[in-house]
Every structure is written in structure tokens, then in C-alpha cells.
Amino acid sequence: MVNSPLYIVDGIPQPNEQFVGPGTGTGTNYLAGLNPADIETIDVLKDASAAAVYGSRGANGVIMITTKKGVSGEPRITVDTYTGIVERPKLRDATLGTTERRQKLDILNRQLTYDQLRNLPAILTDSLNPAFNANTDWQDIFYRTGRISNIDLGVSGGSDNGMNYRFSGGYYNEDGIIKGTGFKRYSGRLNLATRALKQKLLIWMF
Incomplete structure (x- = not known):
């Protein structure tokens, strides 16, 4: 992305294009696939510190991310789970159906003369006109309460x-407030780490 920083995850530069190719796990930005x-x-x-280490790639700054590693000791198992909702935005008040028809007729009665009202097309005053009897709230069709x-x-x-x-595994699912x-x-x-050469060499494997 233009003017975006360089991302380094465990010492390895990562792609930061808006859309990346197949096989990255998300189909969007690479970092979206990294579990927080x-x-x-x-x-x-x-500034200068980023350019000194990474050259022109660090011209817009560098964000260095270090992931969690194993530590010596007994096996430790952690489980973290949560669920929640995302409220949809406050929708505009909508006037529908017969109430909408009455309001439109009130406007016509106030602004038109008697002769003009007599010459109105029947479709504008007919109570059976589907346009005046529809109760579809189009906002409600598009928006919903999201779930996480x-x-x-x-x-x-x-x-x-x-x-x-x-070792870690994660699952995250969010339904957007816009349907679909x-x-x-x-x-x-x-992440694996072992020592060699009489504990003098530390080898990391990701």
C-alpha cells in the first residue's frame, strides 16, 4: 500500500499489499491473518533509525512484531474464548405505508388549488396504490446486529x-453489521527453539 510502513514479523519482512495472492489465508491484507x-x-x-537498518523499504517507518515463544518448564496449556455482538448504527426514522400516504396527501392539499387537486392522476390519490402501501424498511434489509x-x-x-x-491455534469469526x-x-x-554447540548457538524455527 502507498505510504504504508514495512512490517517485520520475527525478523522476516512481510508483504503489505491491500490484496495478496492465494494461499495467504485471508485474501485481504497479510496482517489480517496474524492472530493478536x-x-x-x-x-x-x-525516521533515520528505520532507513539505517532497512534502507528505502523503511522510508515510511518499520513496525517490528515479535511473536510469543516457548519457555522452559512444564507444559502449559492456555485457552481463551469470548463472544459478543456489534450493534448496527442508529437508522434514520422512516415513514412507511399508509402513514406515508397520508403525509404526502397533506402536502398536496396544502400546496395545490382545488382545480389542481381535481386533475391529479388517480395513482397519486388511490389508497390501493402499492407505492403507498409498501411497508418495506430498506435500511432494515441491509443492516443487522453483528456477532463475534x-x-x-x-x-x-x-x-x-x-x-x-x-504451538497455538485460533479461530475468529465476525459477522458484519451489513448483511453479506x-x-x-x-x-x-x-515456534521451536533449540541450542547447539554446547549451548552456544540458539536456533529458532518458525
């Missing part, structure tokens, strides 16, 4: 002399 529950820290680099569901599962552990690990819209995300991440 997997994020450990977010650091922002800007989320569940996150994490498993982590490891040892000082062996391998540390963290929404966002759904399935996420999974596996």
Missing part, C-alpha cells in the same frame, strides 16, 4: 538443555 493472541511485543522504528466469536488455544513448554516449543459481509480467520503457529 500470538503477539508478544510490537516496536516502532521511524473467538477461541485461542496455546501449548508451550521445554527444558533448559533441550528444545523449547510453543464479515471476516473469518483460522490461524496456527509453531
Whole structure:
């Protein structure tokens, strides 16, 4: 995207186009597929500090995201879930059906002369005219109350002399307040870390 910063996730630059190709998991921006529950820290680099490290790619700033890693200790299992609603916006008051017909006729009676009223087309005064008897609230057809569901599962552990690990899986589903819209995300991440060369070399695997 124009004027967007460079995103770095665990040291790896990420694409930030508005729409990315198949296989990225979301079909929208790449970052939409990153589960917030997997994020450990977010650091922002800007101005000369960003350009010094990443050159022209960091001209608009750099956002560095570090994901959670496994720590030594007994296996730890975490589960986080929630659900909620998103209220639709306050809709404009709409006058429908026979009430609408009466209001329109009142306007005509106040503004037209007797002769003009006599010459009005029958369709404008006919109480059986479907246009005056429709009770369709078009706002209600397009808008609804949105719903959100989320569940996150994490498993982590490891040892000082062996391998540390963290696995996470997540599901997020949001129904938009406009019917036919929404966002759904399935996420999974596996972080492994082990030491080699007599504990002198730390190897990360994502």
C-alpha cells in the first residue's frame, strides 16, 4: 500500500499489499491473518533509525512484531474464548405505508388549488396504490446486529538443555453489521527453539 510502513514479523519482512495472492489465508491484507493472541511485543522504528537498518523499504517507518515463544518448564496449556455482538448504527426514522400516504396527501392539499387537486392522476390519490402501501424498511434489509466469536488455544513448554516449543491455534469469526459481509480467520503457529554447540548457538524455527 502507498505510504504504508514495512512490517517485520520475527525478523522476516512481510508483504503489505491491500490484496495478496492465494494461499495467504485471508485474501485481504497479510496482517489480517496474524492472530493478536500470538503477539508478544510490537516496536516502532521511524525516521533515520528505520532507513539505517532497512534502507528505502523503511522510508515510511518499520513496525517490528515479535511473536510469543516457548519457555522452559512444564507444559502449559492456555485457552481463551469470548463472544459478543456489534450493534448496527442508529437508522434514520422512516415513514412507511399508509402513514406515508397520508403525509404526502397533506402536502398536496396544502400546496395545490382545488382545480389542481381535481386533475391529479388517480395513482397519486388511490389508497390501493402499492407505492403507498409498501411497508418495506430498506435500511432494515441491509443492516443487522453483528456477532463475534473467538477461541485461542496455546501449548508451550521445554527444558533448559533441550528444545523449547510453543504451538497455538485460533479461530475468529465476525459477522458484519451489513448483511453479506464479515471476516473469518483460522490461524496456527509453531515456534521451536533449540541450542547447539554446547549451548552456544540458539536456533529458532518458525
